């Protein structure tokens with residue numbers, strides 16, 4: 001079983017990938033790690049990659065695909081792999097598909113960990129850790145019981161990762177949305193795209209991912225999922241609906257409001273705008 005896990009930085013993708021590795025005997029492939037390993041090994045591909053990178057150029061897709069291809073042949077990857085950070089373009093997605101097809105393999109699932117940008121920014125930019133024992137805290141969600149004192153070790157020193165600030169997180173999220181926007185429709189059209197609520201608890205996300213990898217739909221509303229459990233085809237249809245095209249940046253609330261607006265606006269167009277002018 002080969003899967004692609006999509007999710008913005010900070011959504012817990014690494015944690016989830018690790019759990020899926022353990023649970024399903026999969027191997028997580030990060031193209032960055034693979035490139036570094038190839039260069040370090042001095043293999044033919046590695047030498048090629050090194051000279052390209054030393055020249056300050058981007059490693060071409062074919063080379064990355066070749067690396068993934070080689071990696072898939074190794075014994076530990078026989079149960080399948082979790083791709084993380086690749087593909088990022090539809091060209092890469094197409095090349096990946098062709099390579100897998102040549103091997104008699106396929107991409108079984110592309111799973112998007114959906115996040116609420118504003119919530120994720122709050123979650124990440126509010127976090128800090130004890131400098132001594134590493135205990136995690138959050139400005140709002142998890143303050144120390146005694147202000148300024150670590151619950152676990154009593155230390156009064158805390159630290160924040162410099163890139164855990166709202167601006168940096170926003171930039172990372174925007175980059176992620178730009179990258180995934182084109183490949184989501186590609187995979188949706190192929191019928192392999194699924195999504196999970198990336199804002200749920202770590203355990204709940206793992207559960208949702210495990211359900212998908214076990215061939216069960218994960219995104220249908222709980223009540224419907226229970227009713228339709230006996231009819232997997234219909235649930236699969238329902239499961240695809242909330243995945244909506246390229247709307248990841250818009251909060252879910254905006255959708256009904258926008259649809260309702262034209263009618264409401266005709267009846268009393270001045271109400272909200274008029275207030276602003278006053």
Ligand SMILES: [Zn+2]
Nearest residue numbers: 130133150153
């Ligand atoms: Zn501590």
